[in-house]
Amino acid sequence: MALLKEIGNYFHEIYDGVASLVRGMKVTGKYFVKSSEIVTQQYPENRATLKMFDAFKGELILKHTEDNEHFCDACNSCARACPNGSIEIISKREVGEDGKAKRTLDKYIYHLDTCTFCGLCVPACDQNAIAFSQEFEHAVFDRTKLVKQLNQPGSKVVIKDKHETK
């Protein structure tokens, strides 16, 4: 009886093996026939309709409101968080309305050429002032163009109500 069982197992194994292989071939065979299953996007052709996903890290931007105001208080956290030193904060001292000297942002310099898009700067920012955009076409012919000033000309820091803390 044991021998019969062995023989039965032998043929059962063959049957199982063949059945699972056929199942696999069915899947790939279906993909081969159906062109609707193709997931490849043809990039330069679909540039107009191409939409990157939300978590995509294209390049760093400093968020600006409609009134050309940004949220950066020049605390330097992002520059310290950056492993490559791609962020340079140039601040200046300004005397505010209340007569106190205050540190404000002069230039937010971003070196795209050394950025590895690790994204450590964004969570380091207390003011939630920076973010990554969806822009990914970075190629330029002159490397000086990769050093960008992120704060728009004439922009100011948002004046927050003191009672309204975050």
Add this chain to the structure above:
Amino acid sequence: MYDFTSLIDSITSYFNSNFSPFVAGLLLMLLLGVAILAFYAVLGLYLVYAERKICARMQNRIGPNRVGPMGIFQTIADLIKLLLKELIYIRNADGFLFNIAPFIVIVASIMAIGSIPFAKGLQAIDLNIGVLYILAISSMGVIGVLIAGWASNSKYSVIGAMRSGAQVISYELSVGLALLCMVTFAGSMQFSDIISSQQDGWWIFKGHIPAAIAFVIYLIAGTAETNRGPFDLAEAESELTAGFHTEYSGIKFAFFFLAEYMNMFIIAAIATTVFLGGWLPFHLYNVTFFNNIMDYIPPVFWFFGKTAFVIYVMMWFKWTFPRLRIDQLLALEWKYLLPINLMNLILISFLTLMQWHF
């Protein structure tokens, strides 16, 4: 388009009447060699293209589509790139063997093409032991693979070559026995005889289930013989970088690559000839109208259509199945394919003896 015998005869007689017999023979050989080489190169390139397209579709991709319409010139561009690449000299390699190995591999597959019947009369040499010749020649390729692995003086190459040797020698048995089954049916080893024995039906239909089993075993063992996936552990990219051709570059690498694809074509062509009726058209019994339409399609198209189908199935295998481990590979051959094959051969001998096939 239907019968090449007269064309070949007229070429032969033209040479024989215009030159002395020795020169005529030489020129004919040269002509044939050039024809086969050109066929080999063009077909090899387009098999690579077909593989890339088919594998892309099976993986939900598009595949090459930039060089020429639908990317049809992609492999030609690749070939030009390979031709322009430097042949890297390996300092600690055995120079002579290292250089000769790709030629052994490619010569073995070119020689095998010589005896494949593409259509009536379109066959370089119709040996009376054609099946034996093909088996003998195609197993010469593994010598090239072993030499390549050994002469490269690299651990990856040696492991790949040894695996390849173990694999090809094991699966040679199954290929041989599966073909022997059909030789038993046809009663001849000559390809023209095997084809003419299928005038009234291909062996895969005439031979009942045993012929179908032999066909499946032949396909599995043939895939293993060509070192293709799922039996590609001789080159197993993830383990051995590229196996026996790790150290090769430029056109020598291209030779190995081309030989792999042409071996696949040879395996498919033999499957076509022996199991699927070669260049014979598909006929239904007693449906004259249908049969006449089928007869209208030239035999060359029948041959290449059937071969393309078998090649497609082999590519389907490659891009579906995961790679086997070396112990699984040998277990498949020695514990499953070989016993089944031997029983199958006995069954087929009995069927032939009793004349129970159609």
